[in-house]
Amino acid sequence: MSHQSISSIAFVGLGAMGAPMAENLVRKQFRVTGFDMREAAREALVAAGGHAAASAKEAAEGAEALLLMVVNAAQARAVLFEAGALAALAPGATVILMATCPPGEAEAIAAEVTKTGRHFIDAPVSGGVNGARNATLTIMVGAPAESFARAKPVLDALGDKVFHVGEKAGQGATVKTVNQLLCGVHIAVAAEALSLAEKAGIDGRLLFEIMGGSAASSWMLRDRGPRMHEPDPAVASAVDIFVKDLGIVLDAGRAAKTALPLAAAAHQMFLSASGLGHGGRDDSQVVRAYRALNAKPANDA
Amino acid sequence: MSHQSISSIAFVGLGAMGAPMAENLVRKQFRVTGFDMREAAREALVAAGGHAAASAKEAAEGAEALLLMVVNAAQARAVLFEAGALAALAPGATVILMATCPPGEAEAIAAEVTKTGRHFIDAPVSGGVNGARNATLTIMVGAPAESFARAKPVLDALGDKVFHVGEKAGQGATVKTVNQLLCGVHIAVAAEALSLAEKAGIDGRLLFEIMGGSAASSWMLRDRGPRMHEPDPAVASAVDIFVKDLGIVLDAGRAAKTALPLAAAAHQMFLSASGLGHGGRDDSQVVRAYRALNAKPANDA
Structure with a gap:
């Protein structure tokens, strides 16, 4: 599984940043299934050629990657562990956390994800809404080299300055x-x-x-x-x-x-x-x- | 006097910044008479087409402007008041203080200069040695509009970003x-x-x-x-x-x-x-x- 490239992505958090990012992934031919609490946000993704799900878990069902563009670490935890999105992912899938989180939180979430046999990519961004729209985000990645290589095509669809800053989750957040x-x-x-x-x-x-x-x-x-x-x-x-x-x-x-x-x-x-x-x-x-x-x-x- | 343009300049302080600044004035056809404690600095100015004096007072004798590129306000005071350079200047001459000084000091020196009927230009610079060499300094001027207009051709020979930031001495220093x-x-x-x-x-x-x-x-x-x-x-x-x-x-x-x-x-x-x-x-x-x-x-x- 780890040498197979990612083609299906669950995307949770279709806000000011997340919505244009999800659309960039659609444009690059990924199969994107999005979830957001706001119906209008889900409809906008469908209009842009993506798919919508009724819950984070449904979006994650069998997906090869789960991209989290939520507000903070607490929401990331809620999606992964409480709403059941982590367990719904394909075995060996990759969780990509792009929200701004404290380094210690990114590290703790990584530990829980990787013990299920899945990859974890700590990958916060900078560049704001313009960077999200134009796919010119700066992405700072803390992850083992193999996991990073696997996620790289997804990250390249979102930003033009993708940096692998360390092997450990939490280093991107740092x-x-x-x-x-x-x-x-x-x-x-x-x-x-x-x-x-x-x-x-x-x-x-x-x-x-x-x-x-x-x-x-x-x-x-x-x-x-x-x-x-x-x-x-x-x-x-x-x-x-x-x-x-x-x-x-x-x-x-x-x-x-x-x-x-x-x-x-x-x-x-x-x-x-x-x-x-x-x-x-x-x-x-x-x-x-x-x-x-x-x-x-x-x-x- | 105040409508006559400045042609003769006494230049005190021929250090890493002052030396190339004085040479830029020579290049722009001002008559520059320099003084520095170091003989080698005086000789370099003469080699560049300027003149050298044996003291700050001698340099200032009858000059239409005195440019101070000394280390601090204490040195500026010593040159002006103790060494007698202020009294040696032509009546109605312009004192241009370009050293980095506390705003209060620039204001106090200005008061002593202007009560002799001379102009005072508070004009510190930024841009470093490269800016001094290439005449690309930023110059921040606090001075009455009339005094500023009179000194402007001198300042334009030294920098390409000359800003009149206020009418009062001390505002350039601020x-x-x-x-x-x-x-x-x-x-x-x-x-x-x-x-x-x-x-x-x-x-x-x-x-x-x-x-x-x-x-x-x-x-x-x-x-x-x-x-x-x-x-x-x-x-x-x-x-x-x-x-x-x-x-x-x-x-x-x-x-x-x-x-x-x-x-x-x-x-x-x-x-x-x-x-x-x-x-x-x-x-x-x-x-x-x-x-x-x-x-x-x-x-x-």
Whole structure:
């Protein structure tokens, strides 16, 4: 079985990321059977040439692979172990977990999957909805080389930057965790920089124009910086996503006994923004926590 | 005088940055008279078509502009007020301070210069030695519009990204300070990310390859990241420069009563690297402070 290529895929979690990913697999001639709680999501997959199932277990029935693009590790566990999708898969099938999970969770789920004789691929992604649509995701894979080779054609249909970062489940999740550490700190420090400049009467738009073209630039500064000047920008990704993801970063640091002073400080700023009532706003609005800390003096001060 | 264009320039501080900057002014047909403590630096300027003086005061004698590319604000004060360069300048001349100084210092020096009837341009740079050589520096100017217009041809000969960030001296220094805040935090967080990944057995070179092509990227991660894997890389800029520059950032934050939690945490890491004896090493070696904090467990642990 392990040398046979994967042709039938159960896909669970047809959200903003999952839906275009499942459609990319259909386009690449995989037989995709999808499940999502929302009927509209199932219908959209069928319209795109896929198949729909009434439950995760039904989708997994006899499939050679199960791709999980759910919200978190708890949902992955529910699908695999409680809803019975794992047991429904073909013997020797491959479980591909692409949700962002704590490294320890990915490792624990892997242990339960592999003891049934199935393969497990820890394969979180970055690149957002655009990457999902254009099949240009970055995919960070922790898995034994043989399992990775088996899953590679599936991953290549979803992303153009597929990296095998280690032989162990949890190592893909670690790289994704590190990715979020960098992204979260880069957003927060852009807001911190803006905060200092505004206090000195510098125009924030000009500041980011200068910084975006210098050694001080980051991808996040160029992307999120302009949105820090809008009172309520469209939500690309919410403040509460970084409350969660930097939480995962710090949990991974605790588990590995690794001090992460910058990630810890950035987490406090996202927590504050959320606590101030802005958790659902675009993550650029972490700047509101800095404005709360560093308000300009009142005119009568 | 203020509508007459600047043709004669006294240039003090012919170091790694100053020497190529002075030569660029010569190339653009300014009459440049340079001073530096080191005779070899003076001779190099003469060989490039400039003139040399035996003191800062002699260089400034009757000049229409004095450009200061010294190490810090204390040296700028010594040249202007103690060595007598300010008084030697033509009436209505322009002092252009391009060294990295605390915003409050730039403001205080400006007050003393302008009360003699001369112009003051607070104009720190970024772009390093390559930018100085190729006249591609970023120049951040805080000065009244009239003074800025007068100095602009001189600045255009040195950089291709000349920004007028505000009417007040100290605002250029603030933008440079913010630039250093971002650069310092971006270097430190790259080291922090590496530290977490290495603990999980991830190859650091692969990690930076992945991060450098994702939303987690920064200019500093791409530039300094690879050097974090070298035991003792050539020094592009030293750890102690960021000990100083993040110190200036935090002093500016204190003066403006502005909380800068990420800059403060990053400063601690550069301080630690310096205290461990690595202050003279390349600033990528802030990673040594993280390795001291987060050493991998011994094999017998």
